[in-house]
Amino acid sequence: MAATDDGSLQRLVGALQRLPGVGVRSAARMAYHLLLHDRSGALELAHALRQAAESVRHCALCHTLCEQEVCATCADPNRDASQLCVVENPADQAAMERAGIYQGRYFVLMGRLRPLEPQDAQAPGWHALQQRVQTDAALRELIVATSFTVEGEATAHALAQLGRALGLRVTRLARGVPLGSELEFVDPGTLAHALADRRPV
Template sequence: MQTPLIDDLISALKVLPGVGAKSAQRMAYHLLERDRKGALRLAETLNEAMEKVGHCRQCRTFSENEICPICASAKRVQDEICVVESPADIAVIEQSGIFRGTYFVLMGRLSPIDGIGPEDIGLPILELRLQQGGCSELIIATNPSVEGEATAHYLQQIAKNYDVKVSRLAQGIPLGGELEYLDSGTLTQAFLSRREV
C-alpha cells in the first residue's frame, strides 16, 4: 500500500506518452530513492516551462518570446514556409540542416471524426499570412497518414487561392511514417525530391 502522495506522483508521471503504471511507479521510486535533487530540479523546470513557454505569434511553435528565434532570424528565407504538424517535426528538419526557410506549426492535423477542424490547427492564421503576401512556396510536410494527407489537400487549396507554389515532401518518407522518427539522410532526400502539387 502506497501513501496518497506517492499515488499522486505515479499518476502524474503517467501523463507522459508511453508511460504506463509500472513505468511510472519505477520512475517515482527512482526519484524518491536515488535522485531527490534531480526530482526537485525537474519539478522546478516543469513549473517554469508551463508558465513561460507559449506559442510564436507567427509560426505557432513553442517559444518563450512573442516571435521565435527562427522567425526572427534575418538569415532565414522568409518566402518559403514549411508546414509541419508539431514542434518535434521542426527539430528533426533543423537537425538535417537542409531547410533554411520558416515554418508554420499546425499543432495537429485535420480530423473531422475527432472534431478537429481548420480553426483548431491554426489554418486561418496561415491563410492570413499567405494573404499578406511574401510567400513564394508552401512546403507541406504533414505526416503521410490519412489525416495528414487530408490536411495536405486542404493546405493545397488554401495556397492555390493566393497563387502560392505548393510542394510536398516526397521520397524517403514511408506511408504511415512520422517525421519525428526519421534520420537526417532520409529527411534530406525527402526535401530534395519534393514536388509541386
C-alpha cells in the first residue's frame, strides 16, 4: 500500500484486516475501491455493521446469532425437540438448513475444542451446551455435526462422552462429508446424505 499520512484511511485498512483471510494488500484494495468507486456502498456497509454490532446477540437457547431473545428456529413449535444437532458456528447451521432434511433443534458452540488446551479456554458455548442437555427433558438424540478436522473430531469425542453420560443416543454425520473439510463449504446434497446416513458414535 502506498504511504499516506491519512489516519482515517490507515484505520480503515487496519479494520478490514480484521476479516479472516484479508491481508494488508487485500484490505488496501477494498478500502480504495470503496472510497474511489462506491462511497454510498461504504456508508451502507458502515451503517449495516454498526446496526448488527449493536443489535445482534446470542439466542438464549441455541447460542446462534439473532436479534431476538430466542431465534426463529428455536421458537418454531414444529421443530423436533427430541433431536439436538450440535454445530461449530452459525455458518454450519445455515448449511444444515440449506440441505432441507433436518427438522430438529440446534446448538451452536461458537468454536471447537482443542486437544492440547483446557475446555474452559475455548468453544464459548460449551458450558451452555452442557446445561442445555442436562436440563432438556424432551431430548433423546444428540447429533454431532462438527467438522472432520482434528479439532472437530476432538469436539465430537467430547460431545459423545457428554451425551452417553446422560443416556442420550449420540450420532455423528456420516463420512460422506470429505475428511478435513469445513462444514459450511460442503454442498447441500452431500450434507443431506451425510445427515440421513448418520451413525452411532
